[in-house]
Amino acid sequence: MLQHLVYKIKSTGPITVAEYMKEVLTNPVKGYYVHRDMLGEKGDFITSPEISQIFGELLGIWFISEWMATGKSATFQLVELGPGRGTLAGDILRVFSQLGSVLKKCDISIHLVEVSQKLSEIQALTLTEEKVPLERDAGSPVYMKSVTKSGIPISWYRDLQDVPKEHSFYVAHEFFDVLPVHKFQKTPQGWREVLIDIDPQVSDKLRFVLAPCATPAEAFIQHDETRDHVEVCPEAGVIIQELSQRIALTGGAALIADYGHDGTKTDTFRGFCGHKLHDVLIAPGTADLTADVDFSFLRRMAQGTVASLGPIKQQTFLKNMGIDVRLKILLDKSTEPSLRQQLLQGYDMLMNPKKMGERFNFFALLPHQRLHARSHELNANQSKPSPSPVAGFSELTWQ
Ligand SMILES: C[S@@+](CC[C@H](N)C(=O)[O-])C[C@H]1O[C@@H](n2cnc3c(N)ncnc32)[C@H](O)[C@@H]1O
Numbered sequence: 263m264l265q266h267l268v269y270k271i272k273s274t275g276p277i278t279v280a281e282y283m284k285e286v287l288t289n290p291v292k293g294y295y296v297h298r299d300m301l302g303e304k305g306d307f308i309t310s311p312e313i314s315q316i317f318g319e320l321l322g323i324w325f326i327s328e329w330m331a332t333g334k335s336a337t338f339q340l341v342e343l344g345p346g347r348g349t350l351a352g353d354i355l356r357v358f359s360q361l362g363s364v365l366k367k368c369d370i371s372i373h374l375v376e377v378s379q380k381l382s383e384i385q386a387l388t389l390t391e392e393k394v395p396l397e398r399d400a401g402s403p404v405y406m407k408s409v410t411k412s413g414i415p416i417s418w419y420r421d422l423q424d425v426p427k428e429h430s431f432y433v434a435h436e437f438f439d440v441l442p443v444h445k446f447q448k449t450p451q452g453w454r455e456v457l458i459d460i461d462p463q464v465s466d467k468l469r470f471v472l473a474p475c476a477t478p479a480e481a482f483i484q485h486d487e488t489r490d491h492v493e494v495c496p497e498a499g500v501i502i503q504e505l506s507q508r509i510a511l512t513g514g515a516a517l518i519a520d521y522g523h524d525g526t527k528t529d530t531f532r533g534f535c536g537h538k539l540h541d542v543l544i545a546p547g548t549a550d551l552t553a554d555v556d557f558s559f560l561r562r563m564a565q566g567t568v569a570s571l572g573p574i575k576q577q578t579f580l581k582n583m584g585i586d587v588r589l590k591i592l593l594d595k596s597t598e599p600s601l602r603q604q605l606l607q608g609y610d611m612l613m614n615p616k617k618m619g620e621r622f623n624f625f626a627l628l629p630h631q632r633l634h635a636r637s638h639e640l641n642a643n644q645s646k647p648s649p650s651p652v653a654g655f656s657e658l659t660w661q
């Protein structure tokens with residue numbers, strides 16, 4: 263990968279951080295995500311669905327709750343962006359099976375958007391318990407197709423654009439943070455983009471430089487921006503607009519969970535290897551590259567087309583979804599001490615504010631009419647705003 267990048271820079275000049283991230287992570291031949299399983303204790307990082315089954319189960323409940331609240335459509339496409347090992351989809355599907363009597367008249371299908379060949383093979387094993395062959399028709403946007411353990415049709419795509427535009431519920435966990443960002447620094451001459459070049463002192467070493475003049479991605483910086491260093495992610499904007507248009511057109515909802523900020527942070531581009539921070543310019547292709555998600559940008563991209571809720575802290579969202587009740591049920595059912603210990607440790611990792619509880623956020627996109635009832639209530643009773651009608655985004659009330 264380093265050789266490839268050095269040749270590229272030698273032939274066409276310094277590259278943007280976004281181009282660097284895209285090449286390093288998803289280059290079809292050598293990209294970090296394409297040929298390895300980097301998740302879990304033996305990998306480079308661990309994610310919430312891999313830590314505790316409760317995480318995916320509560321998300322499964324969220325989707326059923328939204329499906330019921332929006333009129334129990336006859337079809338239900340569950341679309342996951344960047345499904346990793348397929349663990350989250352598997353936990354959601356288990357809830358769907360357990361609540362089969364509620365969903366029995368609904369035609370469910372699963373649609374996974376994944377660029378990694380290796381991870382799509384692991385997803386197939388997790389969800390269908392078999393190796394799924396690549397589709398023969400190279401022109402088809404569906405590159406793998408099968409049926410899950412519980413008999414639900416499942417398809418794999420490389421791009422969200424190719425997923426059928428039907429009534430869908432979308433989930434993206436730790437997906438937006440791997441999308442390529444452009445980095446900018448404020449200078450006396452105005453905004454200048456941070457680029458990656460070859461170090462003239464050391465061969466085969468990369469370094470950051472500043473672009474000598476304005477570059478196109480500057481258009482994504484707000485006119486009244488007060489920070490002196492910003493990261494912008496045009497690809498996230500394109501995906502949010504696509505999700506928003508689909509939801510406005512066909513209904514459904516999107517639930518996005520990731521680490522991030524609300525337009526306040528400056529320099530968050532970093533690498534992870536073996537659960538430790540890693541210099542982003544060293545040994546590209548061997549470490550994960552990531553940047554915090556700017557939720558204020560996602561909100562702006564959705565504005566006018568759909569309503570958005572959040573970001574709210576993972577700890578608050580999971581508490582509102584009833585994580586304590588679910589933990590108690592699982593603890594009561596398990597007699598094995600090591601299993602009880604695992605459940606408690608998983609809960610602590612997800613909920614502890616010093617661990618994932620405050621670092622991760624939940625953000626939702628919904629059709630405007632989904633929140634309409636709330637604004638009517640607000641108008642009728644100006645004194646006190648009513649809680650959000652959407653599960654997870656306000657305190658759990660038992661009925
Ligand atoms: C950080 S992992 C998160 C995996 C999983 N959602 C979880 O939380 O365990 C990012 C996932 O997004 C996939 N991915 C990365 N870039 C992508 C892209 N441009 N389009 C689709 N999937 C992508 C990776 O292959 C991987 O499955």
